[in-house]
Amino acid sequence: MMNLAVLRRIASTVLLAGACAGILLTGVQQLQVSKIILQAEVYEEAAAAKAHEQAHAAATPAAGAPAEAHEHEHEGEEWEPANGFERTAYTVLANISMAIGFGLFLAAAIVISGKQVTWRSGLLWGVAGYLVFFVAPSLGLPPEVPGTMAAPLHARQLWWVMTAGMTAAGLGLGVYARHWALKLLGVALLIVPHVIGAPHPAVHGSAAPEELAQAFIHATALANGLFWVTLGGLTGYFYKKFA
Numbered sequence: 001m002m003n004l005a006v007l008r009r010i011a012s013t014v015l016l017a018g019a020c021a022g023i024l025l026t027g028v029q030q031l032q033v034s035k036i037i038l039q040a041e042v043y044e045e046a047a048a049a050k051a052h053e054q055a056h057a058a059a060t061p062a063a064g065a066p067a068e069a070h071e072h073e074h075e076g077e078e079w080e081p082a083n084g085f086e087r088t089a090y091t092v093l094a095n096i097s098m099a100i101g102f103g104l105f106l107a108a109a110i111v112i113s114g115k116q117v118t119w120r121s122g123l124l125w126g127v128a129g130y131l132v133f134f135v136a137p138s139l140g141l142p143p144e145v146p147g148t149m150a151a152p153l154h155a156r157q158l159w160w161v162m163t164a165g166m167t168a169a170g171l172g173l174g175v176y177a178r179h180w181a182l183k184l185l186g187v188a189l190l191i192v193p194h195v196i197g198a199p200h201p202a203v204h205g206s207a208a209p210e211e212l213a214q215a216f217i218h219a220t221a222l223a224n225g226l227f228w229v230t231l232g233g234l235t236g237y238f239y240k241k242f243a
Contacts, residue, residue, distance in 0.1 A: 009242045010111070014103040017234035021103070022096030025227040029091065032219045037146060038083070040208040040216070044147030047207035099231055102129060106235045113176070119237035126232015128171055134224045136167040136190075140198025143220040147207030151199035163193035 081087040106125050110117050117125070137160045144150060166189040173186030206213055 006111070009239065010104075010107045012242050013235055013238040014100055014107050016238050017231055018100030018103040019096050020234055021227055021231035022099035023092065024230050025095045025099065025223060026088070026092045028223045028226055029095075030088065033216070033223050034091075036212060036216045036219055040145035040147055040212055043207040043209070043212075047147060099227070102133065102228075103231055103235055105129070106232060107239065110235070110239060117236040117239050119233045119240075122232045122234070122236020122239070123229055124232070125236065126228045126230070129232060130225055130228035132164050132168045132171065134221070134228070136193070137163045138217075138221070139194060142217050145206065145208045145213050145216045148213065149201045149203060149205045151201050155199035159193065159196075159198050162196075163198075166190065166193050 081090045106129055109128075110125060115121070140163065141156055141160060150156065170186040170189035173182050173189070177183050177186060
């Protein structure tokens with residue numbers, strides 16, 4: 001059973017590594033990813049405004065007809081943080097929270113493996129996290145800019161969780177299993193989610209140009225790669241430091 005000292009060690013490691021990695025991710029996002037999102041939102045808002053104008057024109061009553069149907073057209077708008085400091089502050093909080101959560105996964109995996117860890121081996125754990133939580137799911141559901149048509153959220157979430165779980169199990173069997181049959185099972189687990197296939201909308205489309213969507217995929221892949229390598233390296237460093 002895990003004693004209190006080990007729990008404190010894990011908590012200290014996860015909080016420090018998660019805070020540093022979350023701040024770094026925010027910085028990288030501000031340099032490239034956020035700019036692409038803001039550009040895509042311009043296209044998304046323009047498309048929404050056009051669709052609203054068309055719907056408004058179709059629903060406009062004839063001359064002399066009552067106009068009660070248009071009284072609440074501006075109701076129901078969702079709140080979102082304002083661009084600038086407010087949006088950046090929420091992004092920092094979200095990224096640090098996410099980094100701490102993923103850091104718990106890394107720390108738990110390190111403890112379960114029973115292997116000695118340093119910042120160098122921590123980098124490998126970070127690469128594994130990158131493959132599990134970003135690369136494998138992105139093969140079926142690549143990052144999407146605002147305004148992109150997508151399948152229902154619950155279907156995408158279910159496929160993402162299945163893919164990440166099977167990829168983690170497959171990598172674990174491939175690295176730690178000794179029997180060849182278990183290693184083959186690991187390979188099968190890596191393949192199964194992609195044979196099943198990710199959910200996609202019946203009609204594909206995006207308000208943003210294809211070039212912007214591709215730039216977003218590349219920028220997000222780079223940002224997440226740096227995030228995971230940093231999180232893994234720092235997790236290994238602090239885990240050994242607090243031993």
